[in-house]
Amino acid sequence: MIELMLVTSLVLFGLTIAITLIRIILGPSLADRIFGLDMIGITLISVIAIVSILLNTNVFLDVILIFGILAFISTIAFGKYMERGVIIERKRDS
Amino acid sequence: MKQIKSNDVMLRTVTRVVTFIILSFSLYLFFAGHNAPGGGFIGGLMTASALLLMYLAFDMKTLRKALPFDFTALISIGLLLAIGTGVTTMLLGYPFLTQFFAYFQLPIIGETELTTALPFDLGIFLVVVGIALTITLTIAEDDK
Numbered sequence: 055m056i057e058l059m060l061v062t063s064l065v066l067f068g069l070t071i072a073i074t075l076i077r078i079i080l081g082p083s084l085a086d087r088i089f090g091l092d093m094i095g096i097t098l099i100s101v102i103a104i105v106s107i108l109l110n111t112n113v114f115l116d117v118i119l120i121f122g123i124l125a126f127i128s129t130i131a132f133g134k135y136m137e138r139g140v141i142i143e144r145k146r147d148s
Numbered sequence: 149m150k151q152i153k154s155n156d157v158m159l160r161t162v163t164r165v166v167t168f169i170i171l172s173f174s175l176y177l178f179f180a181g182h183n184a185p186g187g188g189f190i191g192g193l194m195t196a197s198a199l200l201l202m203y204l205a206f207d208m209k210t211l212r213k214a215l216p217f218d219f220t221a222l223i224s225i226g227l228l229l230a231i232g233t234g235v236t237t238m239l240l241g242y243p244f245l246t247q248f249f250a251y252f253q254l255p256i257i258g259e260t261e262l263t264t265a266l267p268f269d270l271g272i273f274l275v276v277v278g279i280a281l282t283i284t285l286t287i288a289e290d291d292k
Contacts (some may be wrong), residue, residue, distance in 0.1 A: 072276050093190050116177065123170055123194070130159065134204060142288040143207040 060104050067101050088132045095125030156205070163205035170198035177275055182261075188269040192276030201279060211276070219281045226274030233268045 071094055079091035106114040106129050134141050174194030181187030199258040203211055249263040 087252060116185055119173060120190070121174075122193070126166070127204070128198055130201070130204055140288075142203050142285075144289075145207055145209045 057108070060108055062109075064101065064104055067097055067104070071096050084132075084136055088129060088136070092125055092131075093128045095121060095128075099125075158206050163201055165200050167202055170194060170201065171230060174198065178269065181269060182263070182265070188272030189276055192273040194276050195273070196284075198281035199277075200284060203285075203288075207284070217277045219285070222274045222278030223282070226271040226278065228271075229274065230268050230271030233264055233271070237264070 058089050074093050074097070078094075078110045081087045081090060098120050102114055102117055102121065106112065131141050167214075177190030177194060178188060179184035179186075181191070199215070202214075206214075207248045237246040238244050245268075247264050249261055249265075251259055251261055254260045
């Protein structure tokens, strides 16, 4: 019963990723694509959690934290590229 | 058109908190590598990403004053550590890169297994941090 529920949620998460991928491909602006990529990263965290319940192991819990950190840093880097044009500034101008 | 000066106080405040969390997580990954997933490589990458987050939130001049390391020197220090663990066992009469381990009673943690694989892993850690930051900062420093 529990396994059926977990597999169902995996299918629903796959549908979420597919719909987000459509938004990334069709997205009219750069911000839509960045949000789509961030949302795919967050959804993959949930997928990893459910897979680690299904496989009955807890060695994937580090992967969840690493995915969260990497999604955060990459979103900030894309946002700075969108706003300023450079990612790492040479000198603060304020 | 004049560029509007932006004030990213939220990014800088979040960075001050999150950097400590990422650095402690990378230290956990480094020390857990003997019995659990983790190790020198992924711990070094997490440390490099924490420093990269500080470079993203602040600028290069401030960070050079705050972290006055030469990251290319970190690569050579790490390689010397990794080779030194091998050569030390060679000087004692054992083959190259022989590993030893023993159990010690440490004051707070209790009985702990200390191995000579830890300095080797520390060498990998320093090499990975040095290479990742050298590549990133060299690309970021060039003029357009």
